[in-house]
Amino acid sequence: MNIQRWIARRESNWQRLDALLRQLERKGLKSLKSAEIRELASLYRSVAADLARARTQQVSNVLVHNLQSLTTRGYSQIYQGSRRQEWQAVWDFYLWGFPAIVRTTFSYTLTATALFFLGLIVGWWYAWQDPTFLSLIVPESLISQVRDKGELWMGSIVGVEPLASSGIMINNIKVSFGAVAGGITAGAFTTYIMVFNGLLIGAIATLVGQNNLAYPFWAFVFPHGALELPAIFFAGGAGLLIAKAILFPGQYRRGDALKFYGYQAVQLVFGIVPMLVIAGIIEGFFSPNPIIPDPFKYLFGLGLFIILVIYCNRKRTSANS
Structure with missing residues (x-):
């Protein structure tokens, strides 16, 4: 595999994921459109695969570290964000949902x-x-x-x-x-x-x-x-x-x-x-x-x-x- 060509081809995805994560970390999930959320999930899976490939090739430790950082941030936002949404759903249920079902x-x-x-x-x-x-x-x-x-x-x-x-x-x-x-x-x-x-x-x-x-x-x-x-x-x-x-x-x-x-x-x-x-x-x-x-x-x-x-x-x- 030509490492430099592979990096040049994949780098735009890494930069895009980094930009989405920065926006998510600063402004929260509501700042992203539904299409951007789907793009974020797709890019996360793609970069995780890139990290696995980079570890098996003769790639600089700096690049591996950067990809590791990206996937860690992506995992934190996607999966921990999902858990936050689950807790928010529980909170919303007890705040509004249960009273509504009691009345119904x-x-x-x-x-x-x-x-x-x-x-x-x-x-x-x-x-x-x-x-x-x-x-x-x-x-x-x-x-x-x-x-x-x-x-x-x-x-x-x-x-x-x-x-x-x-x-x-x-x-x-x-x-x-x-x-x-x-x-x-x-x-x-x-x-x-x-x-x-x-x-x-x-x-x-x-x-x-x-x-x-x-x-x-x-x-x-x-x-x-x-x-x-x-x-x-x-x-x-x-x-x-x-x-x-x-x-x-x-x-x-x-x-x-x-x-x-x-x-x-x-x-x-x-x-x-x-x-x-x-x-x-x-x-x-x-x-x-x-x-x-x-x-x-x-x-x-x-x-x-x-x-x-x-x-x-x-x-x-x-x-x-």
């Missing part, structure tokens, strides 16, 4: 919420009317602690907060994922999870109410419940979306409906997980803390719920796009 699928979340509150009302009513109903829903040890000792069970969390918090997160995520996956049973298991959890809360509400512990109980529930319960409702809505694809595909073929509604369900799941992690931390460290006054816990929970409502109503404007 709100009717399904509302249905799941209604199932939960139906169970809650039924559990509360039957527990008041029939004391034996409590033992069918609530663990006997918990009933005994409230009735016989006149105290709530949350004190067991104090002192083992990290362990309790992680256990709470795992349990809540399991419940939520069960509600989502329940959609493949045409929504039957999703409905069961929503109604059963409502029954459980309703029965416990009756138990603590009958033993004059309602105020501290709800003070415990409010802080983390402001995120935990909506997350479970979103999960129920995601399960009902999958159920709709199976039962009522409408204008879609069933497979296409599963892809369409399943994608919406997955977006909800991506938003649910951080909510449950934050709720688990609050439930482990904040909600049972005896130092924090109960009125402040109520205010904290209410404030957190208001922030969630405001967040879910965020809309991307032309200035943000």
Whole structure:
């Protein structure tokens, strides 16, 4: 191979790649047109091949070093830039995408919420009317602690907060994922999870109410419940979306409906997980803390719920796009 002729033929590509990289490094990806981005990727692959050839030929160390520098810069901008774009996409999803999918699928979340509150009302009513109903829903040890000792069970969390918090997160995520996956049973298991959890809360509400512990109980529930319960409702809505694809595909073929509604369900799941992690931390460290006054816990929970409502109503404007 004639080294000088090869260098003369390839040098324009190296100079062009260097110019594009300089522009990218100074002004960022948005400064390049789509054609220039494609050219950058093509030139990077070409120069990487030139570097490999230069290493096998009797080429000066200076040229090899320059080509190595070019490929390193190109790799950094192309691949690390891609990772930055991925992180930007994640940021944009939580900033705008999740609120948008919550609004789009709100009717399904509302249905799941209604199932939960139906169970809650039924559990509360039957527990008041029939004391034996409590033992069918609530663990006997918990009933005994409230009735016989006149105290709530949350004190067991104090002192083992990290362990309790992680256990709470795992349990809540399991419940939520069960509600989502329940959609493949045409929504039957999703409905069961929503109604059963409502029954459980309703029965416990009756138990603590009958033993004059309602105020501290709800003070415990409010802080983390402001995120935990909506997350479970979103999960129920995601399960009902999958159920709709199976039962009522409408204008879609069933497979296409599963892809369409399943994608919406997955977006909800991506938003649910951080909510449950934050709720688990609050439930482990904040909600049972005896130092924090109960009125402040109520205010904290209410404030957190208001922030969630405001967040879910965020809309991307032309200035943000």
